[in-house]
Amino acid sequence: MSKRRETPLKNIKLEKGHCSIGVRLNKLGMVPFFQELSESDLEKVNQHFRARHFDRGDVIYREEETASLLRIVVAGKVKLVRHTLEGKDVLIDMLQPGEYFGSLPSIGDEKYMETAIAQTQACVLSVGTDDFRNILNQYPSVAVKALEITAGRLKESQEQIKQLRTRSVENRIAHVLTMLSDKFGEESEVGLLIQVPLSRKELADMVGTTAETASRIISRFQEKDWVSTGRQWIAIKNQEKIRDLSQDKG
Amino acid sequence: MSKRRETPLKNIKLEKGHCSIGVRLNKLGMVPFFQELSESDLEKVNQHFRARHFDRGDVIYREEETASLLRIVVAGKVKLVRHTLEGKDVLIDMLQPGEYFGSLPSIGDEKYMETAIAQTQACVLSVGTDDFRNILNQYPSVAVKALEITAGRLKESQEQIKQLRTRSVENRIAHVLTMLSDKFGEESEVGLLIQVPLSRKELADMVGTTAETASRIISRFQEKDWVSTGRQWIAIKNQEKIRDLSQDKG
DNA sequence: CGGTCTGTTGAAGGATTTCAACACTCGTGG
DNA sequence: CCACGAGTGTTGAAATCCTTCAACAGACCG
Numbered sequence: 001m002s003k004r005r006e007t008p009l010k011n012i013k014l015e016k017g018h019c020s021i022g023v024r025l026n027k028l029g030m031v032p033f034f035q036e037l038s039e040s041d042l043e044k045v046n047q048h049f050r051a052r053h054f055d056r057g058d059v060i061y062r063e064e065e066t067a068s069l070l071r072i073v074v075a076g077k078v079k080l081v082r083h084t085l086e087g088k089d090v091l092i093d094m095l096q097p098g099e100y101f102g103s104l105p106s107i108g109d110e111k112y113m114e115t116a117i118a119q120t121q122a123c124v125l126s127v128g129t130d131d132f133r134n135i136l137n138q139y140p141s142v143a144v145k146a147l148e149i150t151a152g153r154l155k156e157s158q159e160q161i162k163q164l165r166t167r168s169v170e171n172r173i174a175h176v177l178t179m180l181s182d183k184f185g186e187e188s189e190v191g192l193l194i195q196v197p198l199s200r201k202e203l204a205d206m207v208g209t210t211a212e213t214a215s216r217i218i219s220r221f222q223e224k225d226w227v228s229t230g231r232q233w234i235a236i237k238n239q240e241k242i243r244d245l246s247q248d249k250g
Numbered sequence: 251m252s253k254r255r256e257t258p259l260k261n262i263k264l265e266k267g268h269c270s271i272g273v274r275l276n277k278l279g280m281v282p283f284f285q286e287l288s289e290s291d292l293e294k295v296n297q298h299f300r301a302r303h304f305d306r307g308d309v310i311y312r313e314e315e316t317a318s319l320l321r322i323v324v325a326g327k328v329k330l331v332r333h334t335l336e337g338k339d340v341l342i343d344m345l346q347p348g349e350y351f352g353s354l355p356s357i358g359d360e361k362y363m364e365t366a367i368a369q370t371q372a373c374v375l376s377v378g379t380d381d382f383r384n385i386l387n388q389y390p391s392v393a394v395k396a397l398e399i400t401a402g403r404l405k406e407s408q409e410q411i412k413q414l415r416t417r418s419v420e421n422r423i424a425h426v427l428t429m430l431s432d433k434f435g436e437e438s439e440v441g442l443l444i445q446v447p448l449s450r451k452e453l454a455d456m457v458g459t460t461a462e463t464a465s466r467i468i469s470r471f472q473e474k475d476w477v478s479t480g481r482q483w484i485a486i487k488n489q490e491k492i493r494d495l496s497q498d499k500g
Numbered sequence: 501c502g503g504t505c506t507g508t509t510g511a512a513g514g515a516t517t518t519c520a521a522c523a524c525t526c527g528t529g530g
Numbered sequence: 531c532c533a534c535g536a537g538t539g540t541t542g543a544a545a546t547c548c549t550t551c552a553a554c555a556g557a558c559c560g
Contacts, residue, residue, distance in 0.1 A: 082408070082412050084412065084416045086416065088415070088416045090411065090412045090415050090416065092408055092411070104397060104398070104401045105394070105398070106398045106401060106402070113405055113408065113409075114408070133394065136390060136393070136394050136397070137390045137391070137394065138390075140386065140387045140388075140390045140393055141387070143386070143390055143393035143394055143397060144355070144383070144386050144387065144393055146397050147354060147386070147393060147396050147397045147400060148354070148355070148356045150397060150400045150401050150404060151354045151356060151400050152356070153404055154400060154403055154404045154407060155363055157404060157407035157408060157411065158332070158342055158363065158364070158407060159363075160411055161340065161342070161407065161410055161411055161414065161458075162332050162334065162340045164411065164414045164415065164458065165338070165340055165414065165458035166334045166336065166338045166340065166458075168515075168516095169515080169516070199537090199538065199539085200538075200539060200540095201538080201539095208411075208414065208415035208416075209516075209517085210516080210517060210518080211538085211539080212516095212517080212518085212519095212539090212540080212541085213515095213516060213517075215538095215539060215540055215541085216540080216541080218539095219539095219540070219541085230525095231524085231525060231526085231537095231538065231539075232538080418547075418548095419547080419548070449505095449506065449507085450506075450507060450508095451506080451507095459548075459549085460548080460549060460550080461506085461507080462507090462508080462509085462548095462549080462550085462551095463547095463548065463549075465506095465507060465508055465509085466508080466509080468507095469507095469508070469509085480557095481505095481506065481507075481556085481557065481558085482506080
């Protein structure tokens with residue numbers, strides 16, 4: 001039954017110089033935080049950032065480490081994971097260019113609560129939380145923007161909690177598939193392809209189930225010809241059905 | 251087995267005039283948002299707020315209603331609930347004086363995502379989101395504070411997601427009991443009493459289970475003499491055991 | 501003093517996990 | 531260049547936790 005195709009995922013090769021100081025300013029203006037800043041303000045803010053490249057699988061920071069930097073993805077994808085004592089993983093978020101992570105300036109919050117790992121090759125900007133605090137105080141629009149973004153994420157988290165409590169695993173998987181395809185989807189000859197390498201285990205860790213159950217459900221979707229899939233990739237062929245399942249009409 | 255006692259909960263009777271314009275300014279200074287403001291700034295900010303009293307069970311606003319006000323609890327407790335299409339409830343948060351709820355100023359976020367209900371008699375301040383946006387832009391320290399608080403809630407939400415995915419119902423109940431006792435606990439002759447009226451159903455809605463299961467587990471705790479409980483109240487007698495369970499050693 | 505709401509307890513049923521075995525893919529080193 | 535091994539995905543069967551359905555008891559309210 002399994003006619004596996006080769007991965008249709010784009011292999012985003014970042015050039016060596018891609019993650020350099022030169023492009024930083026350029027990218028920074030596209031980050032939602034700073035959209036309302038003038039050219040000159042942007043340039044000043046830019047001074048405080050450092051850029052760094054990561055390869056796939058690289059750990060950017062680890063849970064429990066002392067937190068002192070705010071980071072922004074400018075290229076590639078980054079995943080945030082929490083580990084539990086029993087060895088289970090919870091995949092909190094999958095970040096796109098423009099999104100922030102790490103530590104916001106705050107009072108006693110000195111440890112990272114999650115581990116950040118490069119899911120593809122990635123370029124990440126970082127700024128010290130003290131520097132960022134100054135930026136916030138100096139440019140209120142940045143603080144308001146940051147607040148909006150964080151409030152938005154809070155809403156998403158709460159939505160996820162609601163899902164976890166009231167929906168079946170099948171519904172929840174349908175839900176993350178629509179979320180991921182909204183965020184990372186690209187049309188391709190195999191369907192609406194989610195442009196991130198994603199294993200069954202990772203999918204399971206996003207909806208709170210086991211790799212086995214995720215596999216069973218994806219197989220079921222495949223039988224019905226709603227998705228096509230292979231090693232580390234999934235594409236959606238019937239968006240309507242998946243979206244229906246992700247809501248309630250099952 | 252059930253020797254029920256009368257409720258040991260304080261019946262916080264708010265005086266009629268308690269929630270009036272006079273006390274507003276006084277209270278406002280204690281709200282974390284505004285802690286760093288000077289007296290005179292506080293007075294200016296105060297102009298924009300209105301105060302209102304709610305009785306137990308009153309709906310402050312409803313899911314799906316158009317959102318235009320940011321609110322702050324200044325007396326009493328307020329619960330935030332999400333309803334699902336299948337008629338299940340998810341209790342998102344239980345708020346104390348000083349905490350905010352309602353809508354932060356944001357772009358397209360025009361509907362409330364949850365329903366707010368007074369859990370006890372309560373006094374609530376409100377401010378239009380546009381007014382609040384101006385406040386944020388004028389007093390960066392307020393924006394930074396709001397950001398910190400919201401980021402803190404996001405962390406809590408993520409912690410809750412982790413719990414939901416990896417812990418048993420028993421562990422999760424132990425966890426909310428410790429959370430609630432940290433937030434609302436008061437020493438009393440029956441143990442560390444959670445100073446909020448709380449039914450089995452509500453407890454269940456906090457951890458994502460059914461009232462029956464919650465009842466079974468509380469009964470089990472009671473047999474072991476770890477808690478004492480009655481209609482709408484719970485007190486913790488053995489904090490250590492409950493805290494252990496809430497972590498992992500169970 | 502009944503009616504309703506809340507809490508308790510039992511038993512059956514169901515969704516998901518866990519354990520286990522196997523197939524396929526990919527990269528690496530001989 | 532091929533073979534091997536680790537990582538990834540699939541599938542089955544048994545076990546488990548939790549829900550659902552149901553009946554009842556105590557508490558509060560008018």
